[in-house]
Amino acid sequence: MSEAPRGPVHVTAEVVATRKAGAYKVLTLAAPGIPERFRPGTFVAVSTVEGRLARRALWIHRVKPTGGYGATLEVVVDPVGAGTRWLAGLPAGARLDATGPLGRAFSLPKQPVSCVLVGEGYAAAPLFPLAERLRERDCAVTLVVAAADESRLLSALEARRSARAVTVVTADGSVGRRGSVADVLPEVLGQARAEVVYAAGPAATLHAVAAAAEDVGAWSQTALEAPMTCGTGLCQGCAVPVVGEDGVGRMVRACVDGPVFRGDRVRWHDLEAPS
Amino acid sequence: MTVDLAGLTLANPVIVASGCGGTGRELVPFGALEAVGAFVTRSITVNARPGGPVPRIVETPSGLVHAVGLQNPGLDQFLATELPWLAQRGVRVLVSIVGRSLGEYAELGRRLGRSPGVAGIEVNLAEPDTGGSGVFDAREPFQIGRAHV
Numbered sequence: 053m054s055e056a057p058r059g060p061v062h063v064t065a066e067v068v069a070t071r072k073a074g075a076y077k078v079l080t081l082a083a084p085g086i087p088e089r090f091r092p093g094t095f096v097a098v099s100t101v102e103g104r105l106a107r108r109a110l111w112i113h114r115v116k117p118t119g120g121y122g123a124t125l126e127v128v129v130d131p132v133g134a135g136t137r138w139l140a141g142l143p144a145g146a147r148l149d150a151t152g153p154l155g156r157a158f159s160l161p162k163q164p165v166s167c168v169l170v171g172e173g174y175a176a177a178p179l180f181p182l183a184e185r186l187r188e189r190d191c192a193v194t195l196v197v198a199a200a201d202e203s204r205l206l207s208a209l210e211a212r213r214s215a216r217a218v219t220v221v222t223a224d225g226s227v228g229r230r231g232s233v234a235d236v237l238p239e240v241l242g243q244a245r246a247e248v249v250y251a252a253g254p255a256a257t258l259h260a261v262a263a264a265a266e267d268v269g270a271w272s273q274t275a276l277e278a279p280m281t282c283g284t285g286l287c288q289g290c291a292v293p294v295v296g297e298d299g300v301g302r303m304v305r306a307c308v309d310g311p312v313f314r315g316d317r318v319r320w321h322d323l324e325a326p327s
Numbered sequence: 328m329t330v331d332l333a334g335l336t337l338a339n340p341v342i343v344a345s346g347c348g349g350t351g352r353e354l355v356p357f358g359a360l361e362a363v364g365a366f367v368t369r370s371i372t373v374n375a376r377p378g379g380p381v382p383r384i385v386e387t388p389s390g391l392v393h394a395v396g397l398q399n400p401g402l403d404q405f406l407a408t409e410l411p412w413l414a415q416r417g418v419r420v421l422v423s424i425v426g427r428s429l430g431e432y433a434e435l436g437r438r439l440g441r442s443p444g445v446a447g448i449e450v451n452l453a454e455p456d457t458g459g460s461g462v463f464d465a466r467e468p469f470q471i472g473r474a475h476v
Contacts, residue, residue, distance in 0.1 A: 059356045106386035135386070151357075281384045281391065284357075286349025288369075288395045289384035303377050303398060308353070323381075 060284075061085035065098070065150040067142050068121045074203035076174050077129045077140035078113065086152045087115035087123035092182035093252075093275050093312045096127060096152030097283030100135035108135050109280040109307070111252070112153060113177035128174045128206065154283050155311045158182050158250055158273055164190035165247040168240060168270075169215070170233055170261050172198040172253030175277045176206040179252055183214040192216055194244040198233045198257070202226040217244070234260035238267065246270045249315070253277055255323050262315025272315030280307040293319040330364065335447055337364035337419060345369055345423040345449060346395070351413050365419040368409070370451040371439075372424075373431050375401030397425060402435060406442060414444030425451040 065083035072078075086096060090112055097107040110127035117123050131140035142148070158178075161167070167186050171179040176197050183193045195215035199205040200223045211218045220228025221236050229236060233253075241249065241264055251261040252275035265272035281289040285308035292306050294317045301319065304310070328339040345367040348354050360366065378398025385392045399405065405422075413420045422439050426432040432450065439445050 062357055103388065104386060105391050106384070134388075279382070279384075281386070284349075284353050286347070286353035287384060287393075288346075288349070288378065288398050289381075289393070291378055291381055291383060291398070 058089065060152050060154050061089070062149070062151045064147050066121070067144050067146045067148070068124060069144055070142065073128070073207070074205065075130065076204070076206065077131060078126055079129060079139070079142065080124050080126050081150065082121040082124050083150045083152070084122065086112075086150065087117065087125045090115045090125065090153050090181075091157035092178050092185060093157040094153035094155050094178075095280075095283070095311065096125070096150050097154055097280065097307075098127075098139065098151075099149040101138040104135055104138075106135070106279070106281045107151070107283050108139065109154075109278075109283050109311075110139075111175060111177035111275075112181075114181060128177045130174045130204075151283060155307055156309070158275070158312050160185055160189060161191060161248055164192075166192045166194070166244050167248045167250060168194045168196065168237075168244050168246040170196040170198070170237065170249065170251040170253070170257070171206065172233060172257045173200070173204050174206055175252040175254070175275070177252075178275060179250065180207060180210060180214055182250060187214075192244070194240060194246070195219070196221065196233060196236065196240055198222070198253070200224065232260070233257050234264070237261060237264040241265070241268045241270065248273070251275065251315070255320065258315065258318075259320035259324065262318065262320065265315055273312050274315045274318065275312045276306050276310050276318075278306045278311070280311075283307050285309075293322040295319060332365075333447075335365075335419070339364040342421070343367060345451065350409050351416070351418070360413075361417045363418065365421050365446065366413060367421045367449055368405070368413075368423050369399055370397055370423040370425040371399050371402055371405050371435065372397060373402050373426065373434055375399065375404060402438060406438070410442060410444055419446040420444055421447045421449050423449040423451050 063083050065081040068082050069080040095109045097109050113128050114126040129140045131137040169179045186193050193215045194217045195211045196219045198221040249265040249270050249272040258274040262272045278290045281287045285305050290306035291303045330337050330340045341363050342365045346369045376397050379396030383395050424435040
């Protein structure tokens with residue numbers, strides 16, 4: 053078995069294509085070295101407009117091993133602030149600094165078990181490549197995709213191709229069921245007889261997922277969406293309170309110790325309402 | 328390119344400032360740590376500190392505003408893990424220290440001063456105690472002078 057290249061690389065990426073996906077913008081980047089190292093759950097940190105120092109951490113949505121530009125990767129941008137609006141406005145041909153893939157990826161089960169994947173908003177991006185990897189291992193994949201409204205629902209059509217069963221939830225009821233992840237998850241976990249739950253999204257949603265998984269005795273792996281200023285672990289800006297294997301509480305970093313954490317290790321109450 | 332810094336000879340004048348290089352390990356995937364003239368650690372305290380709540384770093388149009396809260400593993404853990412790792416890399420190490428009292432500055436200085444692998448000590452006096460972080464209030468020149476003695 054050949055050894056895959058490891059460790060992140062720092063490269064100048066070129067935007068080779070852009071497309072709108074509801075409220076989001078999907079950028080296809082030619083970034084040599086990053087697609088080859090990608091595993092679902094990892095992310096890429098990119099620079100933004102001149103004068104802005106913080107990097108933006110973007111989930112890697114998809115990688116394509118071949119194409120006119122060689123291997124490419126897709127990232128999903130939610131244009132909510134100065135940096136992400138600048139990114140969303142980039143035309144094909146633009147260049148930007150990119151570092152990746154960064155962070156710890158989702159762990160894959162060795163046995164073909166029943167997996168439920170839960171994604172909210174643009175954070176659902178890494179779940180699609182994860183679903184592919186799980187299906188290669190003969191795992192039964194059930195997807196829950198959630199969002200505030202239809203425009204923020206990522207790849208609902210693609211979800212139906214990636215999974216055995218799909219549940220769509222929107223807060224305003226514009227498509228699928230009205231409500232939140234917490235409302236539908238106990239039922240979905242029961243129907244799927246879930247043994248592992250993978251989730252990506254904001255802390256409150258992940259907390260609900262971790263609690264629901266605990267209730268049915270399933271493992272949970274949660275990919276935390278948090279601002280990561282450097283993405284490499286040195287700035288200590290993305291602190292996450294956890295309980296270690298030794299039962300002792302400590303602060304770890306979302307970017308290098310995560311973004312994927314075991315749901316039962318995160319002190320969710322401390323994360324959601326810091327003192 | 329060698330420079331003399333208060334009697335300390337550095338291979339070149341590039342020094343990684345305190346906090347900007349994390350523990351040093353984070354820089355390794357992107358370049359050789361031993362290529363810099365010296366590496367200044369994040370500020371070390373006698374006892375471990377968990378740091379403050381998030382958000383810790385906020386971007387502004389003119390830079391970053393940060394309040395990490397001196398997160399560090401404490402002196403014992405630093406001497407047991409982070410310092411040996413840095414020393415093995417062959418990089419000149421300057422240890423940044425911050426204390427809650429003059430006694431703590433003295434203890435940090437004494438124990439680090441006799442630790443192999445420490446090329447020098449940087450005294451962090453830029454941490455005003457307005458946030459209740461419990462560090463020695465060194466805003467007055469008089470007190471800064473006392474901490475240096």
